[in-house]
Amino acid sequence: MSQAIIGVEKLNLAYKKVPAVQDVSFSVSAGDILAVIGQNGSGKTSTVECIEGLRKPDSGLIQVFGKDPWLCRREVYKEMGVQLQETEYPLKIRVEEQCRLFASFYERPADWNLLLTQMGLEDKRKCPIHKLSGGEKQRLSILLSLMGRPKLLVLDELTTGLDPEVRQNMWISFENIKKSGVTIVMVSHYLDEVEALADKILYLEGGKQQFFGTQQEFREYVKGRVPKDEWGENFSLEKLYLMIAPKTTGLSMEGIL
Numbered sequence: 001m002s003q004a005i006i007g008v009e010k011l012n013l014a015y016k017k018v019p020a021v022q023d024v025s026f027s028v029s030a031g032d033i034l035a036v037i038g039q040n041g042s043g044k045t046s047t048v049e050c051i052e053g054l055r056k057p058d059s060g061l062i063q064v065f066g067k068d069p070w071l072c073r074r075e076v077y078k079e080m081g082v083q084l085q086e087t088e089y090p091l092k093i094r095v096e097e098q099c100r101l102f103a104s105f106y107e108r109p110a111d112w113n114l115l116l117t118q119m120g121l122e123d124k125r126k127c128p129i130h131k132l133s134g135g136e137k138q139r140l141s142i143l144l145s146l147m148g149r150p151k152l153l154v155l156d157e158l159t160t161g162l163d164p165e166v167r168q169n170m171w172i173s174f175e176n177i178k179k180s181g182v183t184i185v186m187v188s189h190y191l192d193e194v195e196a197l198a199d200k201i202l203y204l205e206g207g208k209q210q211f212f213g214t215q216q217e218f219r220e221y222v223k224g225r226v227p228k229d230e231w232g233e234n235f236s237l238e239k240l241y242l243m244i245a246p247k248t249t250g251l252s253m254e255g256i257l
C-alpha cells in the first residue's frame, strides 16, 4: 500500500461552539487525488484549513508528511502548495512582482516565467493584480501554489470562475501534475471535474462525514440508498450526488419580482 501523506482522525472544529466539522477521519495516499465534496457550509474549507495548518482543531489528530501542520507549519509548507478560496494580495502589486516575491520564499522555486506561459498569463505580467479578471486571479493563485514544486497540493475550488476551455486545460495540467507523483487534495462543487480527476472522495454534509472511499465505492454507497427503479448503472457522479444530497430549501425567487 502507498504511504499516507495525510492522516486525519476524528477531526472536530467549532466556531464559537457551533460545530463545523464533526468526527471526520480519512487518509490520502502518495500520488492520489482526494476530492472533498458537499453542500455550501458542509465543512469542506474548514477541514482543508486544518490540513493546511491555518486552523487549530478542537480535537482529533492530523498528520501531514508525518507532522502536525498546526505546530510544524513552516516545515510542512516546504512540501505543500496551497491555493486558497480567496486570496488577498498587497495593494497595487503586479503579477510578476508577486511571482518574484513568492519565488523568494523557496530554495528551489519553479520557473515562474514558464508557469506564466502555461497558465496563459504571459501578457499580464505587468498588470496590477487588482485589475485581473476573476478567472485570471484564479489562474494566478494556482500558479503560486505550484511555486515551491510541492509534493502535496491543496486546492480550494480549483476551477471556480474559469471559463470552460481553461477549466478543461486545467484538468489536463492536474493529471500531468499527478503523473509526476504529486498528491492533491481538491475542494470542488464541479462533479464532472471530480469524476475526471479524483481517486477518492470525501463527502461531507452539515460538518459530518457521509462517505469516504473510491468513486466505485461511492457508486455502491448511493446504490444502497436509492429505490431500485430509480437506479441506473451509467449515472454520472453528479447525478449520483444529486440523488442523495439533501434538498436545499429557501432558494426560490418566487414572489420577489
Ligand SMILES: Nc1ncnc2c1ncn2[C@@H]1O[C@H](COP(=O)(O)OP(=O)(O)OP(=O)(O)O)[C@@H](O)[C@H]1O
Pocket (backbone or CB within 6 Å): 015, 019, 020, 038, 039, 040, 041, 042, 043, 044, 045, 046, 047
Ligand atoms: N470564520 C468563521 N466563523 C464562524 N463560522 C464559520 C467561519 N468559517 C466557516 N464558518 C461556518 O462553518 C460552517 C462550515 O463552513 P465551511 O466554509 O467549512 O463550508 P464549505 O463546505 O467550505 O462551504 P462552501 O461550499 O460554501 O465554500 C458553515 O456553517 C460556516 O458558516
